[in-house]
Amino acid sequence: MEGLRLQDHSLVDRAIKGDEQAFLSIMHEHKISLYKTALAYLKNKDEAIEAIQEVTFRAYQNIKTLREPSYVKTWLIRIMINYCQDYIKKNNRVTFDDEYISQIGTNEDYNYIEIEEAMSQLDDTQRQLLHLKYFHDIKIKDIAMMWNRPEGTVKTWLNKALRSLRGILEEKGENGNV
């Protein structure tokens, strides 16, 4: 495992220095995580693919600003999340189209829609935090490094985010029972 990490590291270093093949290898390594993130935010296949294109564009332009090579995945996912959040704001909508529903689950199984809707009601930071932690299993320590905040602060935010999520879910439950 140690060998693999070292190799990854030098790949990122090469990409930062302008090695195009190294950059493309990194994109291909993380493309599935990026696609799933885009789909989770945008709920639409075509838009998710467009997002991949835009994120590749931004990542290539900005890879030189990446300070810590071992966080390249988190860095890419953050670019994707920022893109998606802006995109949603600009288009002012959250949609669940039929194609998407059939892709992600059967019709009897709508539970995930409830949680997804709840996620979309969180503020940007809270949603991003839950996404990084639970969707990509990124450690609090790494998120804290990436955001340049003490670990304790990020933990507090995570608790707040989960509490907000609970609040939204409970509110929905109550409304449903009336």
Added chain:
Amino acid sequence: MFENEERELKNLKEKYENVDIPLVEIDEAIQIGFQNAKEVMMITKPKRKFSIWSIIAAAIFLFGILASIRVSPTFADYLTKVPGMEKIVEMVRVRHDKGLLSAVENKYAQKIGTSQEKNGIKVTIDSVIADEQDIVLFYTIDSNSKQKNFEIDEAYLKPSNGEKLPEHSLSFGGTVDKVKGQYTSTVEYDFDKPYEQQDFNLVLKIKNEKQSAQFSIPLSIKKHEKTNQIYELNKTVMIDDQKIKIKKVTIYPLRVAVQVEMDPSNSKKILDFSDIKLVDQNGEVWSKITNGTTAKNISDNERIVFLQSNYFKDPKELYFVINKLQAIDKEDEYLLVDTETQKILKQPNGNFLSDIVKEGDTIFFTLNTKKEFNYNMIGSIFDANGKEIESNESYIGGSVSNKQRIGFKISSRQKYMNPIKINLVYFPSYIKGDVKVRVK
């Protein structure tokens, strides 16, 4: 403590483990994004030869922050009856210009539909929206093969009678990149006085890495009556101790032109009218034009800024509002750098720029701002002896973690003496105020 929520989140993650992954399309998107980043990101400066006035770089296809535009029910009804109109409305909507949309509602859009095909690439002129001093032309490039990544080299209108067009500014968009292989774009003219010609050819040169092609497609533009309304105001307002005279407001069907003059004794140089708008008696707002020509410089201190038109709405009362301007101290309006030692010797207050580095012929900076800054700040460049240095390409990267890479290229055949002085034509430094002037 949050076991339920955590379990739900884990279930959600598992759901996504099972989604279809369209690998072919993802790989294609990575390839296009990569190519675009490598090639298209070099922004060519607007060609000056088209106008005696310098044209303020138009932020083409940087999306405005406007709310979505609604279409009235009668208009929606009309749309369904005229085939092809829906597409035109869709193209107009993307521009976030409600004045332009209202011109379409008032039958200012002319459907064209003429096309030409070469080497498997088909160009269709979809429509033209025009008033006596403006032309906005929409076209589509369809490619039946796998060819992608088109770049527009040149796009302009050539009068059929061989005459020259009056003074104007011309802007044409890069292609709006649809993954599906269809591209839509615009060619836009803003004339300084009414144009007489009606018959034109759209000349279009496009290329991608494999080939290039030139198209010439005829079209006629229906004449419009003289329609503009002029309001002479000559009122002076103050924002942060800077005097600005609002000279004249001209309302055309497709745009509103506001002519302003900055007092030469001002301590700051106004670079851009960032937050300005027109407001009527009911609070309805018409914002700046964000696509196409956004402003024109008449002289150092005088300029015309363009806003979306409310010509068809014809409100009873109308106000011009200024809230925010991009401005820097006059003694600060340049950047002094040494490209040899890679040092920034002087920059405006705020230390927005850092990490100057020379890579090949291109000099890069990091711009540190909280909000993405999509203006090309690089103006004329002079070396230590006062000799002007030419830079034909500049670069603006997207914002990541509040950092953007910006740069400009100086071709290696140009010899110059360090340090070089770069005039700043835009900068992320602002003054704010609350100015409201009655237009009518």
